[in-house]
Amino acid sequence: MAFAFPFTAIVGQDDMKLALLMTALDQKIGGVLIFGDRGTGKSTAVRGLAALLPPIRVREGDRFxxxxxxxxxxxxxxxRKGARPGRIVPMPTPVVDLPLNASEDRVCGALDIERALTKGEKAFEPGLFARAHRGFLYIDEVNLLEDHLVDLLLDVAASGTNVVEREGLSVRHPSRFVLVGSGNPEEGELRPQLLDRFGLAVDISASRNIKERMEVVRRREAFERDPQGFCAAYEKEANAIRRRLKKASTMLDGMETPDDVLELCAVLCMRLGVDGMRGELTLMRASRAKAALEGRAHVTRADVIAVAPMVLRHRLRRDPLDETGSTTRVERALVDVTSTPDGHAGRA
Amino acid sequence: MPAAPEAPSRRQAAPDPRARWQDALLAARLIAACGPRLGGIHLKGGCGPVRDLWLDAFQSLSGGRPVVHMPANIASDRLCGGIDLQATLACGQVVEDRGLLVRADGGTVLVMGAERLDATASAALCKALDTGVVESTASGHSTRTQVACIALDEAAEDEIGLGAALGGRLAMALRLDDIAWSAIRLETSAIVPEPPLDCAAVTISDSLVLTLIKAVGEESPRRLTLTVSLAKAIAALERRPSATLRDVLTALRLAGLEATEQDRHPADEQSGETPPPPPPPSADDAGQRDESEPRDVQPPDLMDVAVAAADIAGITLDARAGSTAARLPGAHGRSGEKRKNARRGRVTGVFERPPFAEARPDIAATLRAAVPWQAIRRAQRARDGLPETGRIILKTSDFRYRHYQDKRETAIIFAVDASGSTAFDRLGEAKGAIELLLADCYAERHHVGLVSFRGPGADTLLQPTRSLVRAKRCLEALPGGGGTPLAAGLRRATELAAAARAKGQTPLMVFLSDGSGNIALDGAPGRAKATEDAVASARVAASLSLKSLFIDIGRRGQTRGQSIADALRADYVTLPHASARSMSSLVKTRVTALTSGRERR
Structure with a gap:
């Protein structure tokens, strides 16, 4: 297998990296949408992420x-009757690519033609939804995904269960994954329903700093010359991140959320007119994940303020005539909320 | 935008066809030698003897390695691999067919008509270029493949060419169709196959990388790393252990980028090598500058070597900010009237009913439908006394068909009355409104055309294009005053609309006028004849069943606009007092109504 460019060797793009690590830590945050310029390392980051994730435990030979x-x-x-369950083995956390040209059969699974033809059995061949269970499902150019695939995705992403009713098959299996999408917004909009399935949204752009660009070139060159050696050189940093994730995950379990943090979440969402509870919940989870990643046992208002743009920017109602970007609107609300007395101008 | 519209002709000065042909041959050698590292070549321009000759040369350079032709409308299973029907039916078990991308392993994919490549095929190709892996559409089984891609983009000057997704992954951009046949000489027999070459070992100094960074400017980091690889590949081809300034300049030329003047003649060139004469402007600078390319932006002075070297860390490349909106042709996501049961486009699902008479069944789906019945059918066959067969038994009811939906592009043609009667008080509003609409058109990927009529006749300011920047520029420069040649304006807009429809777009004409024409078609003044001509022209448009919207921007309540609108069978709106914003939102709702579903053919 070819070496993937290491996650830790990506220059800059801290927002994107933080968002990915946060969802890796707490799947309930619900995925990341990465929108931005072409060629800025969106796919590279997602493909590199796989190497950092802790393995999951599965039974040997389990296709689900x-x-x-x-x-x-x-x-x-x-x-099967009398058969003993397979051994429990570690398996790398799956990071599954959903190609734009995938067929419905491939995505949600279908009748296994091979077995049907050769043995006359009606068997289910699991699709990408099964493979992505307990891992990541990555869709590059998610805004170009065809509607009939988006429909499938919407149901599964919301319910965590894939239900297949076709070709005489009636199958359901769990499919909980972190949805990661990337794309370029100028080429098409995302359906609001799909937008809603993403917990976080980051906007990334190419760095304009010459020094950073230089570093991008240097690292890419070194990688091309000796992929194996390059990956090995970044292994130390990768290990550090693995340890951080592990530590953070234990911290997250015992973390308490103080009232002032919850209040700030609520006030922010109200101020921005974000519908439903999902925004608030995600804001809280993301803040906690950020605190845990930084090795702190307490979540503060500063955490909320730091993650608010990526949690809320894609949940705002769109006004086509308003030129102001959603990020600016979130930032303005943050300033308002943190400086008014009812928002407890405080530790932020 | 610093580049004025007349800039291309100014810089057209020295397109030496021989040098360009040499460059093209060099590009071919580079792809043959280290193609997968470089992504490939974006080859612009129509077909012709020069392109054919170049392709022949490329074929010889590739030696025995595959050069596979890929049609733009290729089906996913043919591209990435799927079920081989004949073999599957013959031997009773699934036999997979290698896709085109796997067959091209170690060689090159020639994308024919790359400007028409659909989003899904482009995505699969991009993924193969990025990761070197192809996933079969049938089983998801992944196969490694190392390919380069030559995208033959035949888009005409004003058309949208190759999508940015694929374009951004190709290191080189060339144009061949404006090289004269007589200017080139090629002994095909003299071409020897280029052996594969490893360019990763070539080194490149920091100062040269800096030169590249500056020339690449705001373009994506991917463009930057590709151009670095390109410079290294050029050095490798010349058997040099490290890249020189000359290699870098050649790389920039082949990439269609421009080096700054300082870079071409650096005062402190330490290697003692004589810099080459200023390279001829690259192919697409020679007047074929299309709006989708950000390359026409002059590298700002800010990025001077000396300054950069003095303080690398502090400098940012923000001088080009704002040009981002102009690039990204992204041939996808366009909206327009949807055609159900189309013969091409995006798959909407698999159904029992064929979408059109001669539709081909979807093999995998058909097999899946047939398989559960095999046991029963075999038993039935045995009961009927028919001999046993090892093959799968298909019935008509098993056949499944893919249905497609083709979203057509919308072309909105604005015809603006810039005559004296409306100009002075309403032209500003009209311009403002159109400008706001342009932003929407951009988001919706509509094509926008612009016609103005004043004085003796009508002018096509802009053929339907998707470039916001160009449309805006044309609009700003639009002068006002003179008579109202309404008939000519109607006629011109109709011509553009008909041409757009011939290209498969859904045209919509938007007229902004007071409807009081006073110049006849032949340019003669006189209200009676002018009105007669205008109504006649409007009837022509109506007879072609072109959709239109007539916005009466006359001051008083007049009936002239109404009668023209009636003849056009247009939606008629009066806007005696309106701001640019309200005008724009009104037009927008009409456009949405006209383009979404209400008319279907």
Whole structure:
């Protein structure tokens, strides 16, 4: 297998890296939408992320990545009578690519033609949704994804279960994944329903700093000359991130959320007219994840303020005649909320 | 934008066809030698003997390595691999067919008509270029493949060419169709195949990388790393262990970028090598500058070597900010009237009913439909006393068809009355409104054309294009005053609309006028004849069933605009007092109504 460009060797783009790590830490945050210029390392980051993630435990030969520690999680394949369950083995966290040209069959699974033809059995061939369970599902150019695939994605991303009712098959299996999409907004808009499925949205642009650009070239060159050696050189940093993720995940479990943080989340969402509870919940989860990633056991208002743009910018109602970008609107609201007395101008 | 519209002709000065042909041959050698590292070549221009000759040369340079032709409308399973129907049916088990990208492994994919390449095929090709992996559409099985891509982009000057996704992954951009046949000489027999070359070992100094960074400017980091690889590949081809300034300048030329004057003649060139004469402007500078390319922006002075070297860290390349909106042709996501049951376009699903008479069934879906019945059918066959067969038994009811939906592009043609009667008080508003609409058109990927009529006749200011910047520029420069040759304006707009329809777009004409023409078609003044001509021209447009919107911007309540609108069978709106903004929102709702679903052919 070819070496993927290491996540830690990506120059700059801190927002994107933070967002990806936050969702890796807490899947409930619900995925990242990366919008921005072409060729800025969006795909590279996602493909490199796979190497940083801790392995998941699965039963050997399980095609549905079921969690052996959650016996309630049942796949469509009933274990054969008398057969003992497979050994529990570690497996790299799946990062599954959903290509734009995927067929519905490939995505949600379909009748296994091979087995049907050769053995006359009606068997289910799992699709990408099964492979992505407990991992990441990555869609490059998500804004160009065809509507019939978006429909499938919407259902599964919301329910965490893939239900297949076709070709005489009636199958359901769990499919919970972190949805990561990237694209260039100038080439098409995302359906609002799909937009809503992403927990975080980051805008990235190419660095205009000459020194950073130089570094991009240098690292790319070094990688091309000796991919193996290059990856090895960044392994130390990768290990540091792995340790950070591990530590953060234990911290997250015991983390308490103080009232002033919850209040700030609520005030911000109200101020920006964000519908529903999802914005607030995600804002809270993202703030906690950020604090945990920084090795702190307490989440503060500063965390909320830091993550608010990426949590809220894609949830604002769009006014086509308003030229102001959504990021600016979030930032303005932040200033308002943190400086008015009812927002407890405080530790921020 | 610093580049004035007349800039191209000024810089057209020295397109030496021989040098350009040499460059083209060099590009071919580079792709043959280290193609996958460089992505490939964006080859602009129509077909012709020079292009054919170049392709022949490329074929010989490739030696025995595959050069595979890829049609723009290729189906996903043919591109990435799918089920081989014949073999599958013959042997009773699934046989996969290697896709085109796998067959091209180690060689080159020639994308024919790359400007028409659809989003999904482009995405698959881009992924193969990025990761060197192709995933079969049938099983998802991934196969490694190392390919380069030569995108033959035949878009005409004003058309939108190759999509940015693929274009951004190709290191070189060339144009061949304006090289005269007589200017070139080529002994095909003299061409020897170029062996694969490893350019990763070539080194490049920091100062040269800096030169490249400055020349690449605001373009993506990917463009930067590709151009660095290109410079290294050129050095490798010359068997040099490290890249020189000359290699860098050649790389920039082949990439269609420009080096700054200081870079061409650096005072402190330490290698002692004589810099080459200023390279001829690259192919697309020779008047074919299309708006989708940000390359026509002069590298700002800010990025002077000396300054940069003095304080690398502090300098940012923000001088080009604002040009981003002008690039990104992105041939996708365009909206327009949707055609159901189209023969091409995006797949909307698989159904039992064929979308059109001669539709071909979807093999995989058909097999899946047939498979569950095999046991029953075999038993039935046995009961009917028919001999056993090892093959799969298909029935008509098993056949499944893919349905497509083709979204057509919308071309909005604005015809603006810039005559004295409306100009002085309403022209500003009209301009403002159109400018606001342009932003929407851009977001919706509509094409926008612009016609103005004043004085003796009508002018096509802008053929339908998707470039916001160009449309804006034309609009700002639009003068006012003179008579009202309404008939000529109607006629010109109709011509553009008809041409747009012939190209497969859905045209919509938007007239902004007071409807009181006073110049006849032949240019003679006189209200009676002028009105007669205008109504006649409007009827012509209506008879072609072209959709239109007539915005009456006359001051008083008049009936003239109404009668023209009636003859046009246009939606008629009066705007005696209106701001640019309200005018724009009104037009927008009409455009949406006209383009979404209400008319369907």
């Amino acid at each position: 990545n079921l969690d052996p520690d959650r016996p309630g999680e049942a796949g469509p394949e009933a274990p």
